[in-house]
Amino acid sequence: MTYRPRVALPAALFLAAALLAACSSTGSGTPPPSGACVVADAGNAVDFSAKDTMFSAPCIEAAAGQPITIRFTNFDSVPHNVTVYRDNSKAEEIAHTETITGPNASSTVTVPAQDAGQLFYDCTIHPGMNGALVVKAASSASAS
Numbered sequence: 001m002t003y004r005p006r007v008a009l010p011a012a013l014f015l016a017a018a019l020l021a022a023c024s025s026t027g028s029g030t031p032p033p034s035g036a037c038v039v040a041d042a043g044n045a046v047d048f049s050a051k052d053t054m055f056s057a058p059c060i061e062a063a064a065g066q067p068i069t070i071r072f073t074n075f076d077s078v079p080h081n082v083t084v085y086r087d088n089s090k091a092e093e094i095a096h097t098e099t100i101t102g103p104n105a106s107s108t109v110t111v112p113a114q115d116a117g118q119l120f121y122d123c124t125i126h127p128g129m130n131g132a133l134v135v136k137a138a139s140s141a142s143a144s
Contacts, residue, residue: 002029003111005137006009010084010104015042020117027142029064030096031142035059035130036058037058037059037060037061037134038056038057038060038061039060039062039134040060040062040063040069041070042067043069044060044062044063044067044068044069045069045070046060046068046069046070046071047067047073048070048071048072048082048130049072049073049074049082050072050073050074050075050076050102050123050129051075051076052076052127053076053078053126053129055082055123055129055130055131057131058131059132059133059134060121060131060132060133060134060136061133061136062111062119062133062134062135063135063136063137064113064114064115064116064135064136064137064138064139065113065114065115065137065138066113066138067110067111067112067113067135068110068111068113068114068135069107069108069109069110070097070108070110071094071106071108071110071113072082072097072100072103072106072108072109073102073104073105073106074101074102074103074105074107075102075103075104076099076101076102077100077101077102077103078101078125079100079101079125080099080100080101080102080123080125080126081096081097081098081099081102081107081124081125082097082107082109082121082122082123082124083094083095083096083097083108083121083122084096084119084120084121084126084133085119085121085122086119086120087119087120087122088120088130090113090120090122092111092115094111095109095110095111095112095121096109096124097104097109099125099130111133112119114135115135116135116136116137117135118132118133118134118135119133119134119135120130120132120133121133
């Protein structure tokens, strides 16, 4: 087998550049969301729920610079909550709902105003239930 350094070196440089770009995209350590975000309304409030041990959306989109209200409903008969962290390390909690057991129990939490960026949320009882809170600059948030 013949070693071809002219092919290997550009490929390695491309891979290194791609990894650096991916690692620096959000700075929060939170993986980017997949799927449709639930978007906060004009008052920066969002209705969000749990059913079948899953959140209703993999991400929440809200505007930066104003408090974010999450109105959480648990449609399951097992307990759930929503806890918002600075990132997925969970080192810095920002806000959380009460732990509620449904069906049809509700709790509301207000996340203090945030700068544009990406936060992480989960259910502390079911850590596999998690997602991203995408906070967009007011001019780019698509409030409905």
